[in-house]
Every structure is written in structure tokens, then in C-alpha cells.
Amino acid sequence: MTKLLPEINEVVIVEGHSDTQNLARAVVADTIETGGSAVNASALERIKLAEKTRGVIILTDPDFNGQRIRELVTKVVPTAKQAFITQNQGRAAKDNPHQTLGVEHASPADLQAALAQLVTPKKSAMSDIDKAFLLQQGLLAGANARQRRQLVGDALHIGYANGKQFLRRTQQFGITKLQILTVLKGND
Numbered sequence: 795m796t797k798l799l800p801e802i803n804e805v806v807i808v809e810g811h812s813d814t815q816n817l818a819r820a821v822v823a824d825t826i827e828t829g830g831s832a833v834n835a836s837a838l839e840r841i842k843l844a845e846k847t848r849g850v851i852i853l854t855d856p857d858f859n860g861q862r863i864r865e866l867v868t869k870v871v872p873t874a875k876q877a878f879i880t881q882n883q884g885r886a887a888k889d890n891p892h893q894t895l896g897v898e899h900a901s902p903a904d905l906q907a908a909l910a911q912l913v914t915p916k917k918s919a920m921s922d923i924d925k926a927f928l929l930q931q932g933l934l935a936g937a938n939a940r941q942r943r944q945l946v947g948d949a950l951h952i953g954y955a956n957g958k959q960f961l962r963r964t965q966q967f968g969i970t971k972l973q974i975l976t977v978l979k980g981n982d
Contacts, residue, residue: 802909804849804875807841807867809860812898817853820902821909826850831859833866845871851912853877853905855896856884856953872915876967877908878953881944911951916968923964927971931978933960942978949977 802823808814814825826844828837844850852867852874854860868874883904884895897905928934933942934957944954950973952963964974 800906800909802851804851805841805844806877806909807850807852807854807863807874808897809854809863810898813853813855813896816898816900817905820905824848828854828863828867831862833863838867838870841867841874842870845874849875851875851877851909853879853897853908856881857895860895861955861959868915875912875914876952877912878947878951879904879908880948881954883908908951913951913967915966920968920970921965922971923961923969923974925961927974928957928961928964931974933957933974945981946974946977950974 800821802821804823806817806823806825808817808825808827809830810827814827817823817825826837826840841850850867850871852864854863856879864876868876879897879900881895883900884897886894886896886899900908925934931942933939933946939957943957943960947954947960947963950967950969952967952969955963963969
């Protein structure tokens with residue numbers, strides 16, 4: 795008996811053909827490939843059209859280029875839904891001497907989970923988070939700041955980001971101090 799894959803109504807924005815192929819193992823979805831970090835105007839126009847007709851979900855690699863693509867697409871489609879995989883989920887299981895990360899390496903279960911836990915930017919984000927709060931919680935500076943941001947990003951399904959991007963994401967998605975404190979308390 796063949797297991798039916800979940801169907802995604804929105805168009806999923808990915809970086810390349812390998813991402814599309816791997817995604818097809820997890821869900822039934824149409825994709826738009828950005829062609830990597832050099833997102834051209836034609837791809838952005840297709841993404842804008844897809845947003846108007848079906849909606850879009852951005853699912854990029856958990857690395858610098860993936861973040862850059864996510865930002866470029868979000869600028870032209872600020873209402874795009876966002877799906878994130880963790881760096882561990884995007885790491886190749888086989889010998890990976892270059893430590894590459896990508897959607898093409900994620901398991902079908904991880905991709906399904908990421909697409910089930912979408913976050914959407916809020917127009918009037920109700921975040922009460924500021925730089926001072928993140929500093930107090932050891933999320934911007936200190937010996938474990940990177941690990942703490944990764945922990946919170948994974949728990950809240952907003953992905954890993956450097957300090958500046960982390961502040962922006964928490965505000966963009968309406969994350970509150972209470973949400974962050976709950977995650978940190980559960981892991982202290």
C-alpha cells in the first residue's frame with residue numbers, strides 16, 4: 795500500500811532543483827526555484843504572481859545564502875509564509891567534507907514537520923522584544939549566545955539566525971518575551 799503524501803496548496807520557494815527533488819519525497823507541491831543566491835528578476839516576478847494566486851511558502855537552506863534569499867523574497871512578498879529546517883536537519887547524512895547544509899539533505903519527515911509549523915510575518919507584530927531583553931537573556935553576547943539562539947529558534951520554528959537577524963525575526967513574527975522565557979526555562 796502506497797502512503798499518500800500531504801499536499802501543499804501554496805507554491806514552495808526553494809533554492810534549486812535538488813531541493814525540489816527532495817521535497818517531492820515529502821509532499822506534493824509546486825515549487826519555484828530561485829537558482830541559488832543570485833535571485834533574478836524573473837524569479838521574483840513569478841513569486842509575486844504565485845503569492846497573488848495561491849500564496850507562497852519560503853523554504854531555504856539554513857545558511858547565509860538561504861537567509862539572503864529569504865530576505866530578498868520577503869522584500870517583494872512580505873506576506874509570504876516561512877518554513878524553517880534546523881542546521882542539523884539540513885546536514886548531509888553521508889560523508890560531507892564541506893559541511894554543506896541544505897533542504898536537499900533534509901529527511902521527508904523533517905520537511906513535513908517544517909511545512910506543518912509555518913510562521914507568518916505579522917503586519918502589526920505584537921513583539922515586546924528589544925535588544926536589551928535579548929542581551930539580558932544571553933542571546934546576543936556571551937559564551938553560549940549562539941547555542942541559546944539556536945535552541946530558541948528551533949523551539950519557536952523561526953530557525954537559527956545571528957544576533958541582528960534573530961532580533962528582526964522575533965519582531966517580524968510577533969514572538970514575545972514570555973515565549974522566549976518559556977523556552978529558556980524549559981532548558982535550564
